[in-house]
Amino acid sequence: MTVVDLENVTFAYGEQPAVRDVSLTVADGDFLGLIGPNGSGKTTLLQLMLGLRSPDSGSIELFGEPVSSFEDGERIGYVSQQATSGGGSMPVTVREVVTMGRFAHAGHGRLTDADHAAVDDALETVGITDLADRQINALSGGQRQRAYIARALASEADLLALDEPTVGVDAESRDAFYQLLESLNDEGITIILIEHDIGVVTDRASRIACINTELYHHGDTESFVESDALTEAYGASGQVVHHHH
Ligand code: ADP
Secondary structure, three states, X not given: OEEEEEEEEEEEOOOOEEEEEEEEEEEOOOEEEEEOOOOOOHHHHHHHHOOOOOOOEEEEEEOOEEHHHOOOHHHEEEEOHHHHHOOOOOOOEHHHHHHHHHHHHHOOOOOOHHHHHHHHHHHXXXXXXXXXXXXXXXXXXXXXXHHXXXXXXXXXXXXXXXXXXXXXXXXXXXXXXXXXXXXXXXXXXXXXXXXXXXXXHXXXXXXXXXXXXXXXXXXXXXXXXXXXXXXXXXXXXXXOEOOOO
């Protein structure tokens, strides 16, 4: 099944397109790494995929439906860059955040014991059971990422979309975080990950989309590594980041 299908998608904030004529598909079970230099349109492309922005031209389908009429928001877990850097001023606990995901899934009224059990399971899966009663804003960036992923798990999301989720997270927690993503992917959750560290992407992702306004590569990780897409897309920007763990 196709989770995301983009055909000839173009989007501009002003005159200059941020995304130009991009066509790509994300299949059920893919772990797609979305890479490109700073300002190359990664966040914009992800938001287009999720229906958070409307394209100027081209078509976008989510789970086989035109994204403009897609209503199963609980099938998608989106962790934006803002989610890492700050959680707003709402005083809510981690458990409450995750429970909101369950409400989205249940869709109505009062939660059952099974719903509360699903919340507990989600907290446990991401390893933050002991943080359940803390304020979300009191967590570190990495812990907060896990809370938002737990929320998506509680709502039984099929697609996790993450925008540079480990900015400001230390190397050890980062590694553990990417292991978590890999195990969720092994269980069948489709993942789209924006990540500036090419090494992480080539280690973890099964497929890669490399953009710099236009799409330079879309395919499996092996063919990307063997291609010239990286040098072409990054050009002389000098932004390529390779960390070796
Ligand atoms: P990336 O995620 O690869 O860093 P973005 O999608 O954030 O790239 O940005 C792509 C281009 O669009 C950049 O030139 C950026 O400055 C511009 N841009 C992003 N968001 C906005 C916005 N809200 N308004 C105007 N321009 C924007």
